[in-house]
Amino acid sequence: MIEELQHRIEQLRAQMRPLEPDGGAREALGHGALSHALAYLDQVPDAPSNRPWGEVFAHRLDPEFPEEGRDPAAVLDYIATCVDRPGFATTSPRFMAYIPGGGLFHSALGDLLAAVSNKYSGFASASPGAVRLENATTAWLAGVIGYPEGAAGTLTSGGSLANLTAIVAARDARDSDGGGAVYTTRFAHHCVDKALHIAGRGRAPRRQIATDARYRMSVEALEEALERDRAEGIRPWLVVASAGTIDSGAVDPLADIAHLCRRHGVWLHVDGAYGGLFALCPEGRETLTGIELADSVALDPHKTLFLPYGTGAVLVRNGRHLLESFSASADYIRPLGESEVGPSPADLSPELTRHFRALRLWLPLQMAGVAAFRAAQAEKLSLARYFHARLQEMDGFDAGPPPDLSVVAFRFRPQSGDPDAFNERLLRHLVEEGRVMLSGTRIDGRFTLRCAILSFRTHLEHVDDALEALARGVARVQERA
CATH class of the missing domain: 3.90.1150.10 (Aspartate Aminotransferase, domain 1)
Incomplete structure (x- = not known):
């Protein structure tokens, strides 16, 4: 019995050998992939910003998923022809549709290093270095928008999850029993509606606030709506303001809205997925005055910091609210000991297993400089x-x-x-x-x-x-x- 199992195990080990290439094979694969990436970047300046979608079928793999591995060069050629070329080229300098970021090469290197080490960045006890970098980058982001000490944040897959995370924290802090009213303009991103639905507040009283000639929230109209609801016995809960709307890039008058929200005890969330991080430069900081007063802010470094898609962030002015909404544990994941690197990202986020996203932000900041x-x-x-x-x-x-x-x-x-x-x-x-x-x-x-x-x-x-x-x-x- 034992000998048969040993023989079977050795057979399976031989069959799985392609998953563990040796040093020479790794070097060849690495050179091939890097050459592919560099060739792609070389053609970016003059390549079209959009190519016909039908090119995705210029070549067909038969079968699509082979039992035996294909020649790596042939696979890379397929990617170049059927993946890299068709559709939008968000890396193009002439791609000015939607909100492009461009995808920094430094970040691609960070993703490579993060994937190779495969550090588990959810818990400080599992990977203190990875967690320290995430906490350092979120603290840096908080500093960019002017948050005080005591703020907390977490990196997300993008603005949708960032807005959801903030709305859950706002729900638990100010609307635990439901019934509170929500105030937005008609230019609020549709992911806010989705987040309210997921958070169990899809049927909350909704108020659409008028905008001015530049498509920015009217403070006077917001004040009227808040006071009218209070007079009618409806409790104001959440105002969602924009730091750069998708349609026109408009920035709501954040400081005036923040003061009004504080007077009425309303949670102010700023959707700054597109524009919030313009606070890094003086011109943007002036336009975004007041963002530092918000209770929570959603950001997308894969937009305004030019990183590859899949890099969002949420910041909460009082970090305690994130811990209260998302901290959880179980016997099999209890910390192995105390850590000095700060809170575990899994305690600040709905995600337990998470990509080591911090490296794709931290590395370009180190190599290129702020x-x-x-x-x-x-x-x-x-x-x-x-x-x-x-x-x-x-x-x-x-x-x-x-x-x-x-x-x-x-x-x-x-x-x-x-x-x-x-x-x-x-x-x-x-x-x-x-x-x-x-x-x-x-x-x-x-x-x-x-x-x-x-x-x-x-x-x-x-x-x-x-x-x-x-x-x-x-x-x-x-x-x-």
Whole structure:
């Protein structure tokens, strides 16, 4: 019996050998993957910002998942042709649709190192070094937005989980029995609705607060709604303000809203997934005055710090609220001893098993330095103002309100015909041309174009490319009319 088991185990060990490549094989695989990555980056400056989706089927693997491993070079070729090329190129300097980040190379190296060591970053006792780095990076983020000592935070997969985490903390702190009212504008990100639903507050009384001419929350309208609810016996619970809306990049008057919330005992959450981290540069900090007064803030370093997708963060001004909402334990995961590296991320977050995300943020800050990030952010804000100013000089364009941050919402005004249909055709032309990628939205029912300048690779010449592409596009759409 024992001998048969030993023989079977040896057979299985031989069959699984491809999972444990030796030093020479690892070196060859590593060189191949690095060469692939470098070749991809080499073509980024001139490659289209969008390619036809059908290219995903340029080659087909048969079978899709083989019993025996394929030649690594062939696999990398498939990735280059069918994964890297088709669809949006968010790494392109001319990708100005949605909210691009660009994906820092330093962060890719951080992900490689984190995946190789596979450190379990949930508990300090399991990986004190990884936990120390996460606590250090979240403390640094808290300092960027001006939070005091005693704040706490955790890294998440993105803004959706960050907003959910904050709303759960707000629920437990101020609305444990339910019934509290929620106040947002019509520009609140849809992930807020999803978070309220998941947190069991999807049917909470909702108040849509009016905005001003620049699409920012009206403090007067908010005050009226709060006072009306109190007079009618409805308890105000949560105000969700924006530090950079998706549609137009508008920043609500955070300081005035914060003072109003404190007077009424309301939890203020700021969705700063797009714009909150512009507080790192002086120009952005001035626009975001008051963010430091919020009870909680959602951030996306994979946007405003240019990291790869999958890097969000939530910060709570009084860190005790995160611990009270998410700290839990079980016999099999009790700490092995006390640690001096700070709280375990698993006690501040809904996640137990978690990727060692901190390294993809910590490493570029170490290797490039904070000043480079600050300069990059200031450049993007200046580029947005430049784009807006140039649009004002171009015949037929309504440049929209001046940008608070780095998103410009604008329209072309044709001399005849349906403006919405014209702008939709203009956007479709840009997408099909593939040189510059912009996006569109609807604001108060009107189809509006968006230019979101946030890739660290986007510079003055690329914004000029976008302006030229718009001029070409208008001429082409007019020809076809």
